[in-house]
Amino acid sequence: MTRVRQERAEITRQAILDGAATAFDLCGFDGTSLSDVVKYAGVTKGALYFHFPSKEALARALMDEHFQVSEHVPAISNPGLQTVIDLTHQMAHGLRTNVRIRAGIRLVIEFGAFTNPDPTPYDTWIATCRDCLTPAQEQGDIHSTLDVRALSTLLVGAFTGIQVTSHVRTRREDLHTRVTDLWSFLLPTIVPPQRITRFHPTGTARPASPPPTD
Numbered sequence: 603m604t605r606v607r608q609e610r611a612e613i614t615r616q617a618i619l620d621g622a623a624t625a626f627d628l629c630g631f632d633g634t635s636l637s638d639v640v641k642y643a644g645v646t647k648g649a650l651y652f653h654f655p656s657k658e659a660l661a662r663a664l665m666d667e668h669f670q671v672s673e674h675v676p677a678i679s680n681p682g683l684q685t686v687i688d689l690t691h692q693m694a695h696g697l698r699t700n701v702r703i704r705a706g707i708r709l710v711i712e713f714g715a716f717t718n719p720d721p722t723p724y725d726t727w728i729a730t731c732r733d734c735l736t737p738a739q740e741q742g743d744i745h746s747t748l749d750v751r752a753l754s755t756l757l758v759g760a761f762t763g764i765q766v767t768s769h770v771r772t773r774r775e776d777l778h779t780r781v782t783d784l785w786s787f788l789l790p791t792i793v794p795p796q797r798i799t800r801f802h803p804t805g806t807a808r809p810a811s812p813p814p815t816d
Contacts, residue, residue, distance in 0.1 A: 623704070661709050690785075
């Protein structure tokens, strides 16, 4: 019985996160109420409060999920520049197909805006990029004179701006193309000419993007 209750509790928790993601994706943090979450999740307010004490807790859970795309990086035997290229395309794919990732990045941007800004999510992704680009530089794949932390900060800022612009202009239909453009222009600047053909600005082993979900 205990296992059954745990399984039911987890199903409810996931339904709440799905409902919250739908609400946050549509209306943002300030425009979403817990009544909206309950409506989209199909649960009671009691069930919601059992799992999440506040709207802020729900938002934090979704923002944490936003960065799960990079959680397996430490397990990669030889992380490098292509790893970062692929991560940006994986994030683009998630933004086009996964409402929880879309909600997470919207919340990251809102929480990182001018009112009570929180740099933690950005710092986390910058650190992930740096951890991949540092060995790439040591192997000669990135010019030795470049500041890898500055490059990582630039990449995170550039991707954030690109995905917002893509969302506004095309509902992110052109996001993979815009990310490819980013790398096509950037790679000749940061990679020694003799190594440029090793890297694929379109990403590698990226799943095909189905039409975006609502």
